[in-house]
Amino acid sequence: MSRADVPEVRRQVVTGAHSAVAVLGAGVVGAALLKLLATPAAAQLRLVGLANSRAQVQDPAGLELATIGAQLAGSKLGRDDGALVAALDASGCPHKIIVDATASVDEASRHAEWLLAGYHVVTANKSLAGGELAGWRSLQAVFRQGGRYGDSATVGAGLPVLPTLRRLHACGDGLLTLEGVFSGSLSYLFNQYDGSVPFSSLLKEARRLGYTEPDPRTDLSGADVARKLLILARVAGFALGADEVEVESLVPEPLREVSAEAFLAGLASLDEALARRCAEAASRGHVLRYLARLNQRGKAKVGLVEVPTSHPAARLYGTDNQFALTTTRYHTQPLVIQGPGAGPEVTAQALLGDILALHPFV
Template identity: 65%
Template sequence: MNALLAGQASLPRALRRRHAVVLLGTGMVGGAFLRLLDTPAGAALGLVGAANSRHQQTDPAGLAERSLRERLAVAGAARDDAALLAALDADAAVHKVIIDASASAVLAARHPAWLARGYHVVTANKALAGGDLQGWHALQAACAGHARYGDAATVGAGLPVLSTLRRLHACGDALLSLEGVLSGSLSWLFNRYDGTRPFSALLREARARGYTEPDARADLSGEDVARKLLILARTAGFALTRAAVQVENLVPEVLRALDTGQFAANLEALDAPLAARHAAATARGAVLRHLARIDRHGRAQVGLVEVAATHPAAHLRGTDNLFALKTTRYRAQPLVIQGPGAGPEITAQALLGDVLALV
């Protein structure tokens, strides 16, 4: 057996792989995924194409370069999805997978068409499943075919919350309520925000660590959490629309219309309002946490709330996400899923896990 394994390990990677992969999005998550391809876990994957929003690479020699992400940032063939799909079609691998590591709504809208063509789709992109209800229904219809959809990275950065909800729903269990911290970036921010440092300084650090979305207003506005809550609710059987979710926007009006660069240069406008809320919560013996909630009637809210020091969310660490599920069979004691919910490495690992689950 050891000799057989040694022989397999010596084979060229192209002969050993069972997955041909096109990676769309080479930002922080996409870059982390590229690094995973050089680990033993990624040995079964063959990268046949990679692209950012402007450039792409399908040449095997170029794809094998360790500086692929950096090269695509400045040069490469013009982005052409037809050429990327042709590279997938030409490969002899058993499974042909499109990995969407972008945040593009345009790309997300193509997921049903890719599935209908027989490509597996693995994604961290929430724009379709957490967008309008019509897009969700189109996605579910496309998933009824042979191709599979890997979405573990869309909520909880791979924590087993979507798979748990699907299992419970399939067994006839019904969600009575869900409460939790759904944003790793907002978890990190409010776990650390104790009034000793301006909120703007913490936000800049979170951005540098890769915890926030490229435009942090996607986090602070509550819209990223709202998309996640919609995915969770729909997975649990609620046909929820975005209009049904009450969302608190933490971004002051003065910052909402700025471009991304101007917003980043004016983060101090966030400090005074949040300092006042922190002081008020502290005076009442509470802490601030960003929570998402849905009840059995489909009423859903997202926003910053005061919680007592005994609340489970008050004891989170780092980028922890928390999902507390009450169902007809987990009524007396909620089913709790907790763990890190942000970061390029764990999100990329969720993508890789979904690809490997195709075997």
């Protein structure tokens, strides 16, 4: 993170803060969260630690947001979660919050441990809740002991799908089907793609705009969509294992294990098969969308699907996500939640919202 990524702020360290916060991850989402921590909405929060994958800074008295980028860039401190936790403990604040804005499997594996130790955890990291079933169950066991976990940013970049699904499930409303577009990058690509421009050209443009990961295989493989579907299915009461989601990857087999540079050089190999599928769909008056689907028997699948132009997913814009929930009480028409499902600003806002929801500030 460069100094340009950090906002100019005049606010000094808040000595009477209710909560001490340590942020893991200083990438685009972490940088967006730092900007929000400099706003009046976060006036009762004290940032005591910030880490990227290589270095960290911490101070129980609070870090100055105006210079945090330079502090992290010049830090000689190697990564040590124990030191960050110690800064939380030494802060004297009644609430201690660890924010995981990484995609690290190692960091996610510590969530249950931190919760058991009495820290709150707020996360955009899907690796635990959307990974192996044992990880999900470890979280549920901690929740029964009173752990407080904010995960709104893991699905839909803060769109209210997880709290809605939890409320329906708590009220005894059974999920019959779940269908939708869960990837902002794949939403953008297939909202644009009609066969008139090679798919690889659209993919390069989406990557340039920052809509995909630097290595677009993260998006095209379907693995990220599958993790989100697993999280939603588990919240709805389906104890699905990671191997129970059928996933269609859009990455050609020869490009799956090569370097990122070799993949980007070979993007044109995606074009022929997708152009053929697009033309076949158009001949039936349909369009292509990358959908996630779950039925009431727990069958879960993500992949490229033909849908008619009357289908809700055919009318999306930009990077919109869409979640259509058919339940025993929303049966005649599904309950649809739709909106921007990607972007550092909305993801960071979901993290801040979960932080503030951990306890009343007003």
